[in-house]
Amino acid sequence: MKNTLTRLLLPTAAVAGSLALYALTPPARVVPDADNAGLKLPAGFGALVAAETGARARHLTVTPQGVVYVKLSRVKDGKGILTLHPTSTGKATIAGGFGGYGGTGMYNKDGYLYASSDEDVYRYKLDNKGEVTNPTQPEKIITGLINRKQHESKSVVLDNSGNIYVNVGAYSNSCQERDRRPGSMGMPNCPVLDSAGGIWQFKANKLNQKYGDGLRYATGLRNVVGLDWNQQDNKLFVMQHGRDQLHTLFPDKYTEKESAQFPAECMYALDKGDNAGWPYIYYNQEVNKKMMAPEYGGDGKKTVDDKYIDPAAAYPAHMAPNGLLFYTGSMFPEKYKNGAFIAFHGSWNRAPEPQKGYFVVFQPFKNGKPSGNWEVFADNFAGSPEKAASGRADHRPCGLAQGPDGSLYVSDDVKGTIYRIVYNKK
């Protein structure tokens, strides 16, 4: 009897054991596509198309087990979140989806998956395989956030103390009496800031929180799409989309060229209570000054010195930073560790000047602060320099995520390509 049992059990155990081993052993080396998925990368790096989702892929996140969740801006076949399973080649297969709402936010931490629509934030429980256990019954943790189309996306990130941070973008360009109307002046005490134009803090584990249950953590931020928690500094970092249309709204104060050149796209390190100054100021990255906005009496020369925080770093105008990720992996060379990757979705508001962006930038950091010049890390999402200049890009990078092995995932919200960037040099 005992013998038969062991005889029966042994092979099963062996099979199970080898399966587990197989699952635990990462593929020896992820093989990049021959053309590096069309991307231009620094020496030693390679890229592959992990998946083609054919949907407008916004933010994405990878669980410790390597399951990739992708948030879609529009529901496709009834699904607003796609589940991608890893395979041994490094590519992923689309295993299914859930969450019948469009949105942008997607993040996972400590066994939960967080997702946002343009009004609400949900969380799902993850099991020890990284699979969502309650796809049709998520917990709605935040509800009733303002969505007036413009700057609608609600990006999310968590700290290490049980708080979740949500961007609520301003439903306005520069708080004019009449939005985007040439010459219209700014509203005094911009009322948009009461419910938008900032970052709100909520509890990650409490149901049905509304504005009143949260805290306006930082204000004066026009629209943030990319944000991440810096583990070294234990601080929230965000990327702001700078205001549009200096020239078309105030043609006598700004030339077309100046309008394409300013304002900077800014990175901010935020503490509770910070005010970054929108709509009253914008940042000029040439003179490194906060400038008074023309809607509030500015003329392209008047500066503002007090009151508002300075950016941690500033980048060229209108490139639309949609993803921010602090790299904590060990696959990439040492210089990347704890530095920031920024996905610049690409501009439209530089016309008739050539458009810019459509790349992923690397910003070196030292001791939790930007240190040294940024560089283009992954380029040519657009497909060609001409396509980038005209704004008719094939792909536009949007979300960033780090895989358990340290590879960098990038989503594209034009065609829904999911890129995976790896380092291959020994």
Next chain:
Amino acid sequence: MKHTLLIASLVLLSLPTLAQKKPATTAKKPVASAVSATALTSGKKVYTQNCLTCHMADGGGVQNMNPPLSKTSYVLGDKTRLINVLLNGMEDQEIDGESYQNVMPAHDFLTDQQIADVLTYVRNSFGNKASAVQVGEVKTARAAKKK
């Protein structure tokens, strides 16, 4: 300079006329004839200053943000409806099955002439071919709005 423009637009305008000559039986189309070169030139100027920033030089718009102006039901459809997009602005409307996140500001600060010209230009650029918008039509729409 003005001269070359005129000749160029004359050539352009005569092209469709030539094409129409072939089947002699085709009914006369008043479409192309009603579009004046001056309207196109000044319409382009208004477009560059006021519209290009959002709808782009090629009229192709920006995915998710600003709609294209090529062959949309608004551009090619009812002229009063089109004029009203400029007079009143537009927000939160689906356009040929797509939605856009940006707002279309009211352009009622443009003169009747400027609105007629820019819409004539749009209706005859970016692959569009449609009749001109007349100043009188803009005037009527604006008066109806005031009531």
